[in-house]
Amino acid sequence: EVQLVESGGDLVQPGRSLRLSCVASGFNFNDYAMHWVRQVPGKGLEWVSGLTWNSGAIGYADSVKGRFTISRDNAKNSLYLQMNSLRPEDTAFYYCAKDPFSYCSTTTCLTSGAFDIWGQGTKVVVSS
């Protein structure tokens, strides 16, 4: 069964850091671009970041650029999101999502807006 399981969400004070993890199973993680998408409760979806299968291309939303860092460890089938300088507006559910096409290696491919598998999400609350 193809599965993505996120973890690391927590209540954190503004200005602090948090690291999210996503463990993949049931497919060749090495071959696919991966993404983080967030959703403020009751609101719409917002793409946060994505990186290609070999980390050769990485993209960030303007709202997180310079504060968040996406990375992956293909040996551990894991995707990460390091979130620094957190703000109250970063409060959201964070979902890990898989790109549907293997060996996506360009920014154009990476930002197609296509995902085929989603995790169940992890909640981040930024509040004092």
Added chain:
Amino acid sequence: SSELTQDPAVSVALGQTVRITCQGDGLRNYHASWYQQKPGQAPVTVIYRKDNRPSGIPDRFSGSSSGDTASLTITGAQAEDEADYYCGSRDTSANHVVFGGGTKLTVL
């Protein structure tokens, strides 16, 4: 940045056909994908890159596009199709992904 516009709410009678649309200039050049989200649950992909359906998604879900508008069609809507539906595509101006605001589908 490019925007994707969706109707906030659409309704359909049980068993009838409904089309949910997504409009944006970028859709003239890039495909849309469609995501279903039920209350308290993670999104589920029903269509990706215009007309590809993931395994396990019923064939009553289909995608199409014309000009600057992408459409998700549900042929023979079921009660379990009641959900929020989001379109997503490429933000042509900023190398980002952009989502529509979502459409709440009610099955009557």
